[in-house]
Amino acid sequence: MAVLFHSSESYINVEVGEYQEFSRPEPEVSSTERNTKPKFRHFSVVLLSFGLLCVLQGVLNISLRLALSQPCPKVEIVEHTCPKGWLMFASSCYYISSQQRNWDNSRKDCLQRDADLVIINSRQEQAFLMGFTMAAWVGMTDREEEGTWVWVDGTRVQKKKLQWALGQPDGAFGGEDCGDLRTMIDFIGLNDFNCSARSQWICEKKFQ
Structure with a gap:
């Protein structure tokens, strides 16, 4: 569109038109810059991961120091020993007499x-136990019922589990x-014998 102005001295010719806005061209990025950005992002991830590992390591070190600084519970080690002159096997102590008595008096000595x-x-x-003496009383009897052997604690003698002469x-x-x-x-082995006969004997007591 054109507008014409007249005057006495001169004239002014002004043209008015419609303008189209063009987008500003983005600056060109070189291939070197494009390759640098992914590398920088990768480096940032690695750096962040390393920082987290350092923090975790510090927390772990503090936790271990706190745990080690706590007093440890005392573990009491009990050493089982038998009285002088007694033998030890498994969880028991054994006394083998050098004298000879009948079965009842032998048991009285053990109880004492x-x-x-x-x-x-x-x-x-x-x-x-075999080999310390040729013969020694042990704590079994069938006085209550003939043929039914029981130990002094009242339990039955398991005949098949032991060796009999x-x-x-x-x-x-x-x-x-x-x-x-x-x-x-x-x-060699277990044997039944007359209770009034005199023989050595074997006492037993468990660890306390």
Whole structure:
């Protein structure tokens, strides 16, 4: 659109038109800059991760120091020992007499020692006790019922779990109601014998 102004001296010719706005061109980014930005972002992630690891390490160190600074509970170690002159096997102490008495008096001696005639629970225990004497009273009897052997604590004797001397128990010589342990060349194992006979004996007591 054109507008014409007239005057006496001169004239002014002004053109008015519509203008179109053009977007400003973005600055060109070189290929070097484009390659640098992803690398910088990757470096930032690594740096942040390293910082977090340092923080975690510090927290862990503080926690360990606090834990180690706490007083540790005392562990009491109890050393089991047997009285002088007694033998130790597993959790028991054994006294093997050097004198000879009948079964009842032998048991009285054990009771006076805060023990009792030995109760044999396994072949391993029996093997440990054999060889100290040729014959020694042990804590079993069938006085209450013939043929039913019980230990001094009232439990039944497991015949098949222990070694008996050949042909024993046989109830010979008019009654053999007390048990002993034999270690002879041709007669090894548990045996029934007359309670009034005199023999050595074995006492046993458990660790307290």
